[in-house]
Amino acid sequence: MKTTQLSKLWNLETAVSPDGQYVATGGDEQIVKLWDIHTGSCHRIFQRHTGQIVCILFTADGSHMISSSSDVYDGLRLRTIKIWHLATGDCLATLENHQDWVWSLSLSHDEQTLLSGSQDETINCWDIATGECWTTLRPARPYEGTMIAEVKGLTEADISTLKALGAVEVNSSCSMPTNFR
Structure with a gap:
């Protein structure tokens, strides 16, 4: 049995690629690492987050990876989502609309819509092609409109x-x- 040292992470988020070849890990280090499951070697490092990685998701065809984090830019907490091209490591888009941690990511079956659930009590619906948030779902609040x-x-x-x-x-x-x- 081979053991690979990841690093000392307080919080560890993981996702397995659809083909079972890779596992993506992220946490307090503010990066996502793509590991070859069979060899234990780090295949690629994705570096553009400035906060803890909270959620990781692969597209069904395995060509892209999506990650959310508690990013902070210029002192502002932006809570971003990043879409990555797996083969090149390029960050294709950065999505910003949440006010708090983005805890969950989910793709529609046609992979045209990304849903992101946040501690800010919203679910954002994103157009993957444009990176635009086309609607935000929010539960009714008890004093709404008062x-x-x-x-x-x-x-x-x-x-x-x-x-x-x-x-x-x-x-x-x-x-x-x-x-x-």
Whole structure:
């Protein structure tokens, strides 16, 4: 039995290629490594993430790999998804739309749509050909659309929580139409 030293990773994400030839690994090192399952040798390293690798997915034909991470650029947490060309190692696209960790990736059967599930409580639907997010699915929040303005007794933390649950803060300098008073 042959043992290959991967590295010391606190969190390890893995995915096996459709042909069973490779395993992709990622974690705290901010890179994805492609390993030959039979020889244990590292075939390629994919380096463009700046945060922990959270999820890895292969396309059905094995020509591309998709990874998500907790990337940070210029101090901004972007939580990106990257699409890689397996043979060349090129990053073909970087997808950005989530506000928190992207925990899951899934491809439609025709591989034209990528779904990404995030801790931000959204599922983004991406057009693989263009890299555009064409819709975001979000569960109903308990205070969705509730307008808050000049509310007495609420702290800034209370207001932030209400806004996170869907409330909308209205500028108090705006006057409401007569029929709404």
